[in-house]
Amino acid sequence: MSLPKSNLTPEEIAFFHREGYLVIDRLLEESELAFAREVYDRIFEARTGREEGNEFDLAGADEDEKPAALPQILSPARYAPEFETLKARERALAITRQLLGEDAFFSGDHAILKPAGYGAETPWHQDEAYWDEASHYxxxxxxxxxxxxxxxxxxxxxxxxxxLWELKPHHPIGNDPRVHGLEVDEVDPSGAVVCPLKAGGATIHHSRTMHYAGPNRTQGVRRAYIMVFQTPARKLEQPHDFYWWKSRTTTREKRAQAYKEKQG
Ligand SMILES: O=C(O)CCC(=O)C(=O)O
Incomplete structure (x- = not known):
């Protein structure tokens, strides 16, 4: 695949490796924004992927009859291949290869919606706390x-x-085993940097970078589309112990299991 030339400067690359994040003023074309919003709203409105366990409430107990506090869809491009056509995907891959190495590849996507007026906060966490405890990323x-x-x-x-920190212990949000979302046990956010963005801008963060997003206190929805890129993961000789997954009883998992059994 021929990729657009990534335009990160050596200073930006050094900033990412030092700070663990980077701000990009524009990644998605202005002309793609209305289309991207339309596709995004369509799949959230239809609760696409719910039966398979891929649509759920990241911050709540995920009960069918209650509006989700923080709706999330895993692998949205599977349901809306329009996302694969966004130029931002190729651009992000090119940028990522500058940051991680030429063997970096797209490894998945997800989308998190903060509904107008009540979308919940996304508590402080490191993404790797959600991933495979036996792999180095x-x-x-x-x-x-x-x-x-x-x-x-x-x-x-x-x-x-x-x-550059070790992976910190996490727990389900609110210590509620029915909730999929994770929160770090302890953090001092006093040195945190807030990264506002224009529509179609982007932030890039490393899978261990501690991050947070506040609740939506506005009258408009907050849509975020997230692509994950990685180089091939390495198996750890000494796996971590992600004990926070072991006591979990989410309805998302139950739906995913039932769906698998139905498929045979
Ligand atoms: O969009 C959000 O609220 C949180 C996003 C996030 O945690 C992530 O992209 O890793």
Whole structure:
């Protein structure tokens, strides 16, 4: 695949490796924004992927009859291949290869919606706490808001340099085993950097960078589309112990299991 030339400067690359995040003013073309929003709203409106366990409430107990506090869809491009056609995908891959190495590849996507007026906060966490405890990762998330992202509607906050930390212990949000979302046990956010963005801008963060997004206190929805890129993961001789997954009883898992059994 011929990729657009990535335009990160040596200073930007050095900034990412030092701070664990990077701000890109524009990743998604202005002309693609309205289309991207339309596709995004369509799949959230239809709760696409719910039966398979791929649509759920990241911050709540995920009961069918209650509106989700923080709706999330895993692998949205599977349901809306329009996302694969966005030029931002190729651009993000080219940028990521500058940051992680030429063997970096797209490893998945997800979307997190903060509904107008009540979308919940995304608590402080490191992404790797969600992943395989037996693997070592060299990975980033490219986070793109499809409207302006502000401190009021839930832009990202990062703790500079935290990508160099060990993976910290996490627990389900609110210590509720029915909740899929994770929160770090302890963190001092006093040195955090807030990263507001224009629509179609992006932040890139390392898979260990400690990050947070506030609740949506505005009258508009906050849409974020996230692509994950990584180099091939390496198996750890001494796996971590992600005990926070072991006591989990989410309805998302139950739906995923039932769906698998139905498929045979
Ligand atoms: O969009 C959000 O609220 C949080 C995003 C996030 O945690 C991530 O992209 O890793």
């Amino acid at each position: 060299n990975a980033v998330s490219v986070w793109i808001p499809f409207q302006e992202a502000t401190q009021e509607n839930g832009c990202l906050h990062f703790i500079p340099g935290s990508h």
